Amino acid sequence: MPTLQFKGKSVIETYHHTVAHHRLEFDAKLSCLPRGEKPSLEGNLIIEGDNLLALKALLPTHAGRVKCIYIDPPYNTGNEGWIYNDNLTAPQFKEWIGQTVGKEGEDATRHDKWCCMMYPRLQLLWELLADDGVIMVSIDDNEMHHLRAIMDNVFGNGSPGDAESNFVGAIAWRTRNTDNRVKTNLSVDHEYALVYRKTTHGAWNGRVIDRSDFQNPDDDSRGPYVTDPLTGKATAAQRPNLHFVIVNPRTRDRYEPDPSRGWITDKAGIDELIADNRIWWPPDPNTGKPRKKRFLSETDERMPESSFWADIRGQSGADEVDQILGKRVFEFPKLTEFVARLLDVASPRDALILDCTAGSGTTGHAVLKLNDRDGGNRKFVLVQQRHDNKRHEADGLNICEKVTAERVRKVIAGYSYTKPKRGGGTERTKVDPLGGSFTYARVGEPLFTEYKNFGENLPDWDTLARYIFYTETSRDIDMKKMKPESGLIGRTEAAGGTAYYLLYTPNKTEDRPLGLDELKAILTKEKGKARALVIYCEKIWMHPDERQRLEEEHGVRVRPMLVPFNLR
Numbered sequence: 001m002p003t004l005q006f007k008g009k010s011v012i013e014t015y016h017h018t019v020a021h022h023r024l025e026f027d028a029k030l031s032c033l034p035r036g037e038k039p040s041l042e043g044n045l046i047i048e049g050d051n052l053l054a055l056k057a058l059l060p061t062h063a064g065r066v067k068c069i070y071i072d073p074p075y076n077t078g079n080e081g082w083i084y085n086d087n088l089t090a091p092q093f094k095e096w097i098g099q100t101v102g103k104e105g106e107d108a109t110r111h112d113k114w115c116c117m118m119y120p121r122l123q124l125l126w127e128l129l130a131d132d133g134v135i136m137v138s139i140d141d142n143e144m145h146h147l148r149a150i151m152d153n154v155f156g157n158g159s160p161g162d163a164e165s166n167f168v169g170a171i172a173w174r175t176r177n178t179d180n181r182v183k184t185n186l187s188v189d190h191e192y193a194l195v196y197r198k199t200t201h202g203a204w205n206g207r208v209i210d211r212s213d214f215q216n217p218d219d220d221s222r223g224p225y226v227t228d229p230l231t232g233k234a235t236a237a238q239r240p241n242l243h244f245v246i247v248n249p250r251t252r253d254r255y256e257p258d259p260s261r262g263w264i265t266d267k268a269g270i271d272e273l274i275a276d277n278r279i280w281w282p283p284d285p286n287t288g289k290p291r292k293k294r295f296l297s298e299t300d301e302r303m304p305e306s307s308f309w310a311d312i313r314g315q316s317g318a319d320e321v322d323q324i325l326g327k328r329v330f331e332f333p334k335l336t337e338f339v340a341r342l343l344d345v346a347s348p349r350d351a352l353i354l355d356c357t358a359g360s361g362t363t364g365h366a367v368l369k370l371n372d373r374d375g376g377n378r379k380f381v382l383v384q385q386r387h388d389n390k391r392h393e394a395d396g397l398n399i400c401e402k403v404t405a406e407r408v409r410k411v412i413a414g415y416s417y418t419k420p421k422r423g424g425g426t427e428r429t430k431v432d433p434l435g436g437s438f439t440y441a442r443v444g445e446p447l448f449t450e451y452k453n454f455g456e457n458l459p460d461w462d463t464l465a466r467y468i469f470y471t472e473t474s475r476d477i478d479m480k481k482m483k484p485e486s487g488l489i490g491r492t493e494a495a496g497g498t499a500y501y502l503l504y505t506p507n508k509t510e511d512r513p514l515g516l517d518e519l520k521a522i523l524t525k526e527k528g529k530a531r532a533l534v535i536y537c538e539k540i541w542m543h544p545d546e547r548q549r550l551e552e553e554h555g556v557r558v559r560p561m562l563v564p565f566n567l568r
């Protein structure tokens with residue numbers, strides 16, 4: 001299989017493994033929660049920070065749980081002013097770091113930088129995606145070809161429409177209704193959304209059928225129906241048995257197929273359809289061919305979605321965001337309806353949805369709008385860095401706080417805006433609340449430094465427990481089952497049942513050791529439940545022989561691990 005080569009690839013392919021785990025620190029003031037509800041990682045989340053660090057920090061709690069990912073990364077047009085910021089130590093990257101990526105012809109490595117930026121992020125998104133999950137990435141012709149090659153590498157390739165392919169297809173959507181007077185005289189009026197799935201179980205819903213299409217002009221007892229063509233593509237030469245006259249038994253009208261398009265089935269098949277009154281006869285035989293009835297009761301709620309979306313009205317959601325936030329604060333947000341449509345065709349109504357290039361928060365708005373529309377229980381995780389470009393940095397404008405979160409807060413509570421009235425003057429428009437809530441969090445310090453110490457600010461028990469469970473099992477954790485007082489983090493079925501414990505207190509004056517008493521207490525508690533124990537603790541106060549004796553006595557293997565020394 002041909003593969004994409006770019007500067008830095010050999011380093012970047014495994015870089016996501018070396019990215020440090022950072023803590024996610026809640027900000028209750030910036031969260032939008034019902035009275036008395038505590039910030040948590042369970043509900044809707046808005047995370048401020050670099051998405052590479054945020055995605056890594058989400059692994060312990062969200063790995064394999066995200067049903068749908070939608071991202072809208074910088075298109076690398078040379079106009080966005082995106083900054084290459086990944087902290088790569090390899091000499092060839094030094095000159096890249098902190099630099100705004102330039103235009104074609106100005107910056108020879110701009111495509112390499114883009115590929116290096118996207119690769120590790122897509123690998124972490126792969127880990128977060130559920131086995132039956134779907135990922136969609138907005139892109140235009142600047143990097144479409146590179147993105148496809150990278151996603152073939154990370155998600156697996158294949159041919160669109162092929163059941164074995166992880167590449168589902170590329171949606172092309174109309175982005176402008178007026179042509180672009182470009183020198184090349186080819187007005188590029190579309191962009192793409194690339195669609196991949198993690199495995200062939202990936203559930204691409206397709207669009208909801210429009211029930212209003214189903215009518216019942218002849219009061220068929222089987223209820224409303226639509227009609228499908230009764231003609232196929234076989235010519236008379238190819239399939240003579242599909243070319244014959246059909247007679248309407250009631251009116252005796254005769255119908256003959258065109259020589260190039262025979263009926264969909266042979267005489268016996270058509271007779272069966274007629275006998276079962278499954279043929280719709282045109283009122284006037286000269287105006288059309290008979291068609292086949294398809295009843296609503298026999299039709300799936302979802303049907304294939306077209307890959308060509310020409311009906312998207314308007315290019316950007318800037319007007320929408322202006323109305324919500326009262327002024328222009330974000331250049332090219334996507335339309336909420338466009339993102340809502342993507343999410344609706346790509347994910348179930350209780351999906352956990354992730355967007356790590358949140359921008360003005362359109363994905364959060366789209367999720368709340370869909371839930372309001374169909375009673376769904378979707379959840380969103382949005383990630384947005386503080387500054388989108390050097391100008392924001394200079395102005396100290398925190399995009400995540402002042403745009404992403406503010407917009408979602410407004411649509412949750414409802415808002416109003418003034419718009420010009422036809423015939424002059426203005427009118428105030430009120431938009432109803434969509435409801436919902438979210439926790440605001442920031443990417444905090446690394447969980448521990450490269451020398452495995454926690455530094456001054458010790459992590460809390462939950463954060464460490466989640467990290468240990470993930471690095472031990474690569475699975476996300478059921479936070480409701482965690483018991484800080486006994487130290488129980490969780491269990492897996494591995495090795496006949498393994499229980500994971502953390503004996504740790506986030507203060508520097510006190511240690512939680514694993515001594516004989518602690519081990520006996522855990523062994524008693526785990527009797528008949530676990531065949532293996534992995535116990536992280538701050539001190540080990542027993543001789544290996546004593547541990548071995550207890551292991552043999554209880555028929556359980558015990559692996560003590562020192563915190564932070566043995567953390568993976």
Ligand SMILES: C[S@@+](CC[C@H](N)C(=O)[O-])C[C@H]1O[C@@H](n2cnc3c(N)ncnc32)[C@H](O)[C@@H]1O
Nearest residue numbers: 050051072333334357358359360362384385388
């Ligand atoms: C094209 S915009 C997304 C617009 C969004 N879809 C909307 O409708 O508003 C890309 C966003 O990704 C953010 N972004 C780019 N690189 C990032 C990174 N490394 N970490 C977090 N956010 C990042 C940018 O700041 C920008 O807001």
